[in-house]
Amino acid sequence: MLRATGTQPGSALRRKPVDFPRVAPPRLAINAPHMSAQLIAAAQELRAAVHRQKFPRPVTHVYNPLDYAWAAHEKYLRQFGGGRKRVLFLGMNPGPFGMVQTGVPFGEVAAVRDWLGISAPVGKPPHEHPKKPVTGFACPRSEVSGRRLWGLFAATFDRPEKFFAEHFVANYCPLAFLDEGGRNLTPDKLPAEPAAKLFAACDAHLRRMAEILAPEWLIGVGDFAARRAALVFPGTPLRIGKILHPSPASPAANRGWAAAAERQLRELGVW
Numbered sequence: 001m002l003r004a005t006g007t008q009p010g011s012a013l014r015r016k017p018v019d020f021p022r023v024a025p026p027r028l029a030i031n032a033p034h035m036s037a038q039l040i041a042a043a044q045e046l047r048a049a050v051h052r053q054k055f056p057r058p059v060t061h062v063y064n065p066l067d068y069a070w071a072a073h074e075k076y077l078r079q080f081g082g083g084r085k086r087v088l089f090l091g092m093n094p095g096p097f098g099m100v101q102t103g104v105p106f107g108e109v110a111a112v113r114d115w116l117g118i119s120a121p122v123g124k125p126p127h128e129h130p131k132k133p134v135t136g137f138a139c140p141r142s143e144v145s146g147r148r149l150w151g152l153f154a155a156t157f158d159r160p161e162k163f164f165a166e167h168f169v170a171n172y173c174p175l176a177f178l179d180e181g182g183r184n185l186t187p188d189k190l191p192a193e194p195a196a197k198l199f200a201a202c203d204a205h206l207r208r209m210a211e212i213l214a215p216e217w218l219i220g221v222g223d224f225a226a227r228r229a230a231l232v233f234p235g236t237p238l239r240i241g242k243i244l245h246p247s248p249a250s251p252a253a254n255r256g257w258a259a260a261a262e263r264q265l266r267e268l269g270v271w
Contacts, residue, residue, distance in 0.1 A: 020110045020150070022114045036079075036081040039081040039209065046201060049205075050174060050175055050198060050201055055194050058180070058185060059178070059190070060178060061179075062127070062175055063100050063125045064125065064175050065102075069102065069134075071120035071122075073103035073104065076104045076112075080168065081168065084215075085166060086216045086217065087166060087168070087215060088215040088217065089221055090170055090218060092186060092222060092245075093172065093186065094171060096184055097139055099176075101134060101139040101143075102139075106145055107146055129178050129182045131181070145246040149169070152262065170209060186224070188224050203228070203231075210233070216238070217238075219241045
């Protein structure tokens with residue numbers, strides 16, 4: 001059952017796709033701003049832990065939005081990270097037209113700017129691929145996964161404060177990887193040795209987020225995130241579930257992702 005939202009489960013199934021109307025952001029973190037500060041400190045520790053890690057081919061370019069897009073990411077944590085969260089949604093890593101551009105998980109520009117009310121200057125990664133430039137909030141491309149994910153939340157909860165009262169969205173890995181041709185490489189495709197070092201830092205950060213937010217549920221957005229969550233929290237009271245990843249590369253996601261994800265959440269008992 002949905003809590004503290006005033007919205008009944010299943011309502012998003014009957015709504016048209018959201019157009020991310022502009023809303024006024026809350027002036028302060030929803031509650032417990034000291035918890036936002038703890039999330040910010042944890043993100044800074046993760047940023048430092050992955051900063052000098054090296055990745056062999058096929059990786060040729062590594063983007064770390066916790067570095068060049070830190071201002072926007074810090075705003076996200078400070079604005080929405082306050083207070084205990086009943087549900088933590090966990091994605092895999094930044095998308096090339098989402099968090100890579102805006103510093104916010106699943107960071108579709110329109111959703112971040114208009115619905116979340118976040119905008120900030122975004123710099124450049126030190127080694128930028130010409131086929132995947134970082135233009136920040138001026139990025140003309142839509143991040144389909146982010147548009148679908150934040151679109152579901154906006155359609156169901158109306159205002160971001162209602163969603164973040166009990167929910168939060170994070171990524172497991174803060175880095176994006178490209179090969180020589182500019183193709184996106186996901187963390188599960190990394191060679192074993194550098195992946196192990198990276199995952200150790202990401203696992204530690206995920207544990208710290210769970211300590212701060214004390215969620216009842218950890219929902220992996222896709223298989224990879226759900227597997228990592230299960231490995232990090234074996235035999236704990238934390239309840240782990242999964243929803244379909246909203247990527248357009250998934251045929252199932254292209255056949256009504258919002259309806260499928262909401263159904264999965266209702267069947268789990270999350271909503």
